Amino acid sequence: MADAPLFERLCLIGSGLIGGSIARAAREKGGIARRVVAQSRRPETLARVRELGFADEVEADPARAVEGADCVILCVPVGAYAGVMERIAPRLSPGCVLSDAGSTKGSVLRDLQPLLPEGVHLVPAHPMAGTEHSGPDAGFATLFEGRYCILTPPEGTDPAAVERIAELWRRCGSSVEFMDAATHDKVVAIVSHLPHLIAFTICGTADDLAEETREAVLKFAASGFRDFTRIAASDVDMWRDIFLNNREALLEMLARFTEDAQALARAVRWGEAGFIEDRIRRGRRIRRGLIERKQA
Amino acid sequence: MADAPLFERLCLIGSGLIGGSIARAAREKGGIARRVVAQSRRPETLARVRELGFADEVEADPARAVEGADCVILCVPVGAYAGVMERIAPRLSPGCVLSDAGSTKGSVLRDLQPLLPEGVHLVPAHPMAGTEHSGPDAGFATLFEGRYCILTPPEGTDPAAVERIAELWRRCGSSVEFMDAATHDKVVAIVSHLPHLIAFTICGTADDLAEETREAVLKFAASGFRDFTRIAASDVDMWRDIFLNNREALLEMLARFTEDAQALARAVRWGEAGFIEDRIRRGRRIRRGLIERKQA
Ligand SMILES: NC(=O)c1ccc[n+]([C@@H]2O[C@H](COP(=O)([O-])OP(=O)(O)OC[C@H]3O[C@@H](n4cnc5c(N)ncnc54)[C@H](OP(=O)(O)O)[C@@H]3O)[C@@H](O)[C@H]2O)c1
């Protein structure tokens, strides 16, 4: 592996779970970057990043943070990209690779491409790894090991820049896959964003029940509901931004899901056993598919 | 604990996950029953129950199985209750306690009470424990430990009979709670039945996607979708019967959930960040409630 590091100066805009994990991986695994600059917005987060010591430099101002960096990775909620880009675009060095870790990818092209300076290479990425925790304390060097990282470089992107970001993720322990942004957004809408929307919603539905039933719900939450709320325990800003920035794909998947749920409800109402059995069997089939792929 | 066993002859109608677990608990924990009769329908299951040896007697015919029993527990899918009751009712011994382990409780009263012989006590129960596996091999003696068991005896039931069933579950390691059947059915509709309906549905929705996206879905199934499919890997007959026998409460909860999901979808469509944040926060609040109750 890795003799010379891939980058001289890696700048992470945002130092939470994802930024903090990339910084730790760069430090512990080697071959990724000679120096790591970690940026964060709030003084509390900055102080904590300094204490944790996972970066060589800590910066509050994104424009100063990106100066001289040959790689910049945005690790902030996707709704903050446009504002951040306005501030950093004038300071990005020629030849720099601009990447990100955001959970939506169409919005990244929309928000970053118009301001992209000549000679800066845009290589959007989405590491399919995470936990329900957030902030700089939540990160760890092995977060990305054995997980996929999806790259969605726009057509015509410099292949050398793409390869360096791909190699960064491989050195973090991930398998790299390529996809266009639209396909990415559809896939994550169904595997991740819709399940989260459903989980947040069903918690609210339970919370609205009459006091007596609600108490019992909390008491008897069977495994079904527990798995749902596990999903629901995630960061508010991040999920608000994901929903708003993957709107089309998310609403499309929700519409399909709702039609399917209504069809099943109709079968329940009219006692159509065969239809219900068919739906249950399909669920089991997908589940088996996942197990065979060792993803379950 | 327990000097004399609670029952002389305990008959389990159905010897799958639940029946097989009660039988094993009775054998391993003591104080529950002097003899255990395990009934099952198919020759394969009967043969396997004999091999596993968790019962003193193994029977194919439910009418013969209940003869002389002072406790009978139905451990078959709830849709089979009416048919089973027709066969066993004439053979139930006077003073016998008839109970069950079904996941719906209104339907139990509907299907069993009309045929209940004089002097037989009906004490419906629902152990809030289970796995995604089924059949006699799936059972184990500790399945019910540390879990709730909900009893829904109809008004006027002999208190001594109720207490014996309560004590049976305590000796299996469960905490016993009382509820009326209608409340029970609402609670499980939201904590368990609706989550399962959603999980089965979303698997189908994913399965219907264009071939290319579907392959990617299986590949990139993030934790969100994985938790859903874990729920979806359950027995077909059991879930068909649960949906059909808790129809009113399930459709009511699905209707509420759908309204709430549509409200969230509308907020996503119109970019109402505050509304979205509020829904996410509520999800986190319920989650915290669960953790505080050590149910998560
Ligand atoms: N968590 C996951 O499971 C996961 C998985 C894959 C991808 N992602 C993506 O990775 C990105 C970061 O997520 P994360 O989990 O690392 O979040 P996080 O732990 O909450 O950290 C967020 C970071 O972004 C900064 N930030 C928040 N709002 C900002 C704003 N409006 N303007 C500028 N900076 C802001 C925070 O700074 P302060 O603390 O100083 O405010 C913090 O440094 C997101 O785009 C997310 O979609 C997350």
Ligand SMILES: NC(=O)c1ccc[n+]([C@@H]2O[C@H](COP(=O)([O-])OP(=O)(O)OC[C@H]3O[C@@H](n4cnc5c(N)ncnc54)[C@H](OP(=O)(O)O)[C@@H]3O)[C@@H](O)[C@H]2O)c1
């Ligand atoms: N699994 C759970 O998580 C769980 C939790 C709480 C309560 N329950 C309830 O417990 C009951 C049993 O569930 P289980 O998980 O033990 O199921 P299981 O493992 O599939 O076993 C079902 C048993 O019922 C018999 N059976 C199936 N269909 C029948 C029919 N139409 N007529 C007569 N007998 C039939 C089977 O006999 P053969 O094998 O001989 O066909 C088998 O002995 C259900 O009412 C369920 O709602 C289940």
